[in-house]
Amino acid sequence: MTRVVIADDHQMFVDGLKSMLEEIEGIEVVGQASNGKEAVDICSKEETDVVIMDISMPVMDGIEATKAILKMNPAIKVLGLSMFNDRNFIADILKSGASGYILKNTGKEELIAALSSLKSNDSYLGREVRNTLLNSFMKKEPAQAVEKLSDRELEVLESIASGLTTHEIGKKLFISKNTVETHRKNLLYKLSARNTAELITNAYKKRLIQ
Helix, strand or coil: CEEEEEECCCHHHHHHHHHHHHCCCCEEEEEEECCHHHHHHHHHHCCCCEEEEECCCCCCCHHHHHHHHHHHCCCCEEEEEECCCCHHHHHHHHHCCCCEEEECCCCHHHHHHHHHHHHCCCCEECHHHHHHHHHHHHCCCCCCCCCCCCHHHHHHHHHHHCCCCHHHHHHHHCCCHHHHHHHHHHHHHHCCCCCHHHHHHHHHHCCCCC
């Protein structure tokens, strides 16, 4: 039996992933967390084989949560999970100790293969992830410019820099909490930041906010 913890801050995604996993023989979902700290707490209480870990989460991101979990119990395997097929995200989660990385658009068969590999103490990288890493080794890529931010993303960025909470940003811009979090994740990716502090620092450096 492979005991799995799911850590992701989008409940609809967690519900769908849990439903998929529960249909697979030999896999049991023993916990679900909406942030990295909750994932660490669950792993301290529940016998866990694999944590499916989102990278961008509130309170504690997936990078720090992975380090904390493996420090507590090195036998646990962490499978990085993200919507971003970016070599920096891949490198960061693997450097923190994760044994694999897949994308959120991964199909059921590849997810099963990933969990099986980790359970057997092997590493696993999704097909698209492997291609990204291979391409980065095959050619030296030029430094990336900041991907253009939408007007709404700039509004969210300025609100974050002003110290507003997700709830306050939603009320100010008349958008839902989930929409705010989606914009926040996109901003983290576009500005190569792992947390809010780094996001704001990078935004000032690139003169996106004053």
